[in-house]
Every structure is written in structure tokens, then in C-alpha cells.
Amino acid sequence: MDGFVHQGQITKVVFGSGTRLRIGQEVAALGCGRAVVLSTPGQAAQAAAVQGTLGGMAAGAFAEAAMHTPLHVTRRALRFVAAQQSDCLVSVGGGSAIGLGKAVSLRTGLPHIALPTTYAGSEMSPILGETDGERKTTRRLPEVRLRTVVYDVDLTVTLPPAMAAASGLNALAHAVEALYSQDGDPLAFLMAGEALTALTTHLPGVVERPDDIEARSGALYGAWLAGACLGTVGMALHHKICHVLGGMFALPHAETHAVVLPHVVAFNAPSAPRAMARIGTALSAADPATGLYEFTGRLGVPPLAARTRHARVGHRGGGRPSAGERLLEPPPGGPARRHRDPHPRLARGRTD
Template sequence: MKTFVHRGQITKVVFGSGTRSRIPEEADALGCRRVLVLCTPDQTDRAGRMADLLGAAAAGTFTGAAPHTPVEVTEKAVAHARSVAADAVLAVGGGSTVGLGKAITARTGLPQLALPTTYAGSEMTPILGETEGGSKTTRRLTDVRPRTVVYDVELTHTLPAAVSVVSGVNAMAHAVEALYARDGDPVAFLMAGEALDALARSLPLIARRPDDVEARADALYGAWLAGTCLGTVGMALHHKVCHVLGGTFGLPHAEIHTVVLPHVVAYNAPAAGEAMARIARALPGDDPADALFDLAGRLGAPRALRDLGMPESGIERAAELVVRDGYWNPRPVERRAVTALLTRAWAGERP
């Protein structure tokens, strides 16, 4: 008999095409009258259109969201939110913008709405990762989870294929770790498997035909499920490695996940048989780690940390940080083994 604890979701989800038109209605439902729109510098036009849509309920925009949620950026955003008397924030974009929204919520208590434009999935989690002084700290805070998430498939139609595939593999990583999480439960396992199925069939289609509307919808559906899994269960070695690499070396978030995932799956395979069997159902082949590595190759995604700008001299430092205060993992995390894993990932070798 299985014993488990399942955490239910508190986030309202609106999924469809053209659903961004509902943002004013959703803000009103939360009683929000002064919504500050957040984005990265490259999403300024889209954020401006959302502010126009909100009309009198818009308190303006903050366009400085940055990868890995630097504390100095958050402090500027909090000051701006207070200066315009914002009573809520709307994150328009991917994980960087949603992360900023969470950081603002953690400091001010303002509710967050999210309009995702990538497959990051962080909008469905209570996980806040912040970077300060070259170090990334991750916390799980229930109150930072967005109150309402509006998924509009139309917003992903113009997401470049190269960005789409690494964002999608990032989502797959959330699902993979949910399969062997210490606090996993049957619902999370089912959602994770469904997420892997959806992403495994949609990402190759998007790589070949970025304008495939059905594939875009399938990928966003998979990303939602994967993010939901990550929001209900804990993380393990894969996310620890990625947080260290991102926070220490400033490497791009989704690309790190894409490179590292096959290597962590190979590391954990001996201790997570049920999870490996489910991955193999989504990605048939002799070995799940090889299947993920080959998928990245077919998608034209990066497969080496050195190609992302990580110095070879940083491998030992990264291994030290991964082992220090590490997350729970199905297989014990040993310094020498982590160094070997990172060495192969740095070189782009098969896991």
C-alpha cells in the first residue's frame, strides 16, 4: 500500500487561445485596481500592450526583470511598485519575470498574476530562487505562488524555435524530478508522465515547424503540468546542479537544464527504476539518459556546458557547491561522482 501526502494547488489557471483578453477580468476578480506589469527588456512592447489592456487598472510597467532574479533588481522593482501604489503585479514573460514577481510578493505581500510566454513552468510553483553576490539561494514559500495564471497559446507562436526547445526541455526536467521525488505522490507521478508525453511529441514538431499551432498548444499544456508537479513535490540533484551553475557562472537557465538533464538521469537511474521506466514510455530507447541526450541533439539544442560559457576551471568549484547543503536525491550525492558528471556535461559527452 502506498502512503503519501498530496498538496493541492491554490492557483487559478485559465488555458486557451486569446485568453490574455481576460487579464482585466482576472485582476478585477482579485480586487486589484493598481496592477504593475513586469517584463524583461525584450518584452517591453508586449508588457505595454497588457498595460493598455488593463487601462485605468494599470499602475505602469517595470521592464528590468533579469535571469536568476538578482536581489538588486528586485529592490529597484519593489521601490517602483511602492512609488506607484501598486496593489498587484502582472508578470508577462518567462521564468525571469515570474521570479521577479515572486520576489516582490515575498517582500510586499502583493498578489501576482502571470501571463507566461515560455514553457518554464515556474508560474505554477512556490519556489523562489534569488541571486546575490554570485550565489543563488532557493526557497519554497507558499505565499509567492501566483494567484492566477493565464496561459495564452497565441503568445508562444512567435517564440523562436531555439528558445522553445530549451524551454521545453527545462519543463521536462521538472517532470523527471517529480517522478522520483522523496515526497512524490500518485497524482504528481501521473501529471509528470503526461507532461513528458506531451513535450516529447510536441518539441520535435516545433523544431521543424515553429508555426505548428497544435504542437504549440501541446507543449504549453505539458509545461503547465510539469510546473504543477514541481509545485507539489520537492527537487533533487538536477535542480541543485542547475541552480549552482546559474547562480555561480551566470549561465542561461533553460540551456543549463537541457545540458544537465541527461547526465543526472544517468546518475540516478540505478536508484529510480520506476521513474526510468516512465521516462522510457515517453522517449522509447535502450536507455532514458541516452534518449534525452539524443532528443537534445535532434532539437538542435546545446549539449555542452562549455558552449554556454562555463570555464573548465569552474568544475571543481561547482561540484563543491552542489555537495554542500545539497537537496535530497534518490542516489547519494558524492563529490567525486558529481565532478565526473559535470566534467562530461562540460565536454558535451554522452552521459
């Protein structure tokens, strides 16, 4: 077996149904008693309900969180938290609310508890992406790790199916890339494999039967594990491509993930046979790229595929090309080439 380094997580995780009702207990367990609740404007009602549960431990709600954690919002939140003399932060929502919690926690040192309501996984990562005007910076900072994460499946049932599919694909991509990450380790591999199995088993149920609590619960379990992967090992080529394309052309997040992931998997396949075998097992697919392509279609994403040219590029030769290969757009100047070098395709780097 190859040597490895594994960094354990410090975050306490509580998972189940109705777990939000023990938020006061978790605040008290941190030695705190004045929590400011953070959310987006769209989840102000959920934040108010959490305030109600906190009772006398609630020090107010700040419902202005926004995508990509704009600094001007963080500054307003900092003033609010100081005015309320808060001693801890409770974020309710997806990556936007949790990102704001991390940004405030970083600048105040206040402990941060999250009640996640999407599958994006930010709650398990030490990654903070912030925007200042047009400029986005993404950092990995151990000090923004959350103290406690309370997963309550009941909070996710309001996530509309299309958003659940989008968010689920975000989680799926974290698990896929953890399987061949440069700094991967055996525990991350196990978590990623289990995340893939849970997400591929349960996301279709979430989309087809939004009230199916078993499906919602299985998907949230997969999202936790995928988030833990994101928080443990670096992401790779897929995330770099999505980051660059998304940023340059303001592409929709889910569709970008859905379109790109099968191609990246097809590209990386020769260099990462163990990862490919695990993806194939989760999807019961002989070809992981084709399996992923078909899976994203089953979730109702990606409409972009219909517009993609059927180009026979990078094909391994002989027989029919895989779906991933058929859909791969040739870059300007000629068809994509399949590298035979065992290393370069697993692009290094970290991103959210």
C-alpha cells in the same frame, strides 16, 4: 500502495488561445483595480499590450526584470509599485519577470497574476531565487505562490525555436525528477508522466515549425504540468548537479540540462524502475537515458555532446553501453561507479 502526502495548489489556471484578453476579468476577480505590469526590457512591447488590455485598471509598467531576480531591481520595482499605489501585480514573460513579481509580492503582500511566455514553470512554484551581488539564495515560500496564471499560447509564438528548446528542456527536467522525487505522490507522478508525453510529442514541432500553434499549445500544456510538478515535489540529483556546475562555470542553462539529464537518468535507473518505465513510454525508447540523449539531439541541443569523450564507464557489463553510459565523463581519479545501494543516488534537495 505506499502512503503519501499531497499538497494541493491554490493557483487558478486559465489556459487557451486569446486568454490574455481576459486579464482585466482576472484582476477584478481578485478584487483589484490598479495593476502594475512587470516584464524584462525585451518584452516591454508585450507588457504595453497587456497594459492596453487592462485599460483603466493599468497602473503602469516596470520593464526592468532580469535573470536571477537581482535585489537592486526588486528595490526599484518596490518603489515604483508604491508610487503607483498599485493593488496587484501582473507579470508578463518567463522566469525573470515572474521571479520579480514573486519578490515584490513577498515584500508587499500584493496578489500576483502571471502571463507566462516560456516553459520554465516558475509561475506554478513557490520557489524564489534571488541574487544580491554574487550571492544567490533560493527559498521555497508558500506566500509567493501566484493567485492566477493565464496561459495564452499566442504569447509564446514569439519565443525563438532555440530558446523554446532550451526552455522546454528545463521543463522536461522538472518532470523527469518529479517521477522519482523523495516526496513524490501519485498525483505528481501522473502530472509528470503527462508532462513528459506532451513535451516529447510537441517540442520537436515547435522547433521545426515555429508557427505550428498546435505544437506550441501542446508544449505549453506540458510546461504547465511540469511547472506544477516543480511546485509540488522536490527536485533531485540532476538539478543539484546543474545548479553547482552552472554556478561554478557559468555554463549555458539548456546545454547543461541537455548534457547532464541522460547521465543522471542512467545513474538513477536501477533505483527508480517505475520512473524509468514512464520516461521510456513517453519517448518510445527501450532505454530512457538513450531516449533522452537522442531527444535532446533532435531539438538541436547539445553541441557539447560532440566534445564529450566516449568513455565506457559505469557500464552494466555485457553488450553495448547505452548512449548515456558512453558519454559519461569519468571523474578525475577513476571511472564513475554504479552504486547498488537503492537510495543514495536520488539526491535530496530543492532547487529551481
